[in-house]
Amino acid sequence: MNKADIIDKVHEVVGGTRADAERAVETLIDCVTDSLKKGKEVSIAGLGIFATKTRNARTGRNPRTGESIDIPAMRVPKFRAAKALKDAVK
Numbered sequence: 001m002n003k004a005d006i007i008d009k010v011h012e013v014v015g016g017t018r019a020d021a022e023r024a025v026e027t028l029i030d031c032v033t034d035s036l037k038k039g040k041e042v043s044i045a046g047l048g049i050f051a052t053k054t055r056n057a058r059t060g061r062n063p064r065t066g067e068s069i070d071i072p073a074m075r076v077p078k079f080r081a082a083k084a085l086k087d088a089v090k
Contacts (some may be wrong), residue, residue: 003025005036006023007022007025008021010025011035028029030037032050035050036051036052036077037049039052039075044082045082046082046084046085047081047084047085048079048081048085049079049080049081049082050077050078050079050083051077051078051080052075052077052078053069053075053076053077053078054073054075054076054081055068055073055074055075055076056073057071057072057073058070058071059071
């Protein structure tokens with residue numbers, strides 16, 4: 001399932017126009033992204049928690065040349081599935 005499939009499903013369930021469904025999905029994605037940029041968690045009951053995690057700086061290797069490179073510290077998104085989602089997938 002991709003973003004277009006999600007938009008079609010929202011349109012089917014909620015009704016209205018497809019453009020309204022697309023705006024709803026885009027708004028959800030933008031809200032989650034903006035909250036994560038600010039360092040906040042996003043918790044959706046029954047789905048899970050979106051959060052950020054800090055990765056430490058480290059030394060890596062260029063696989064083509066074997067040369068050592070420094071990889072800077074960075075924040076990355078993280079998702080923890082809710083129990084209801086884990087049980088549904090089993």
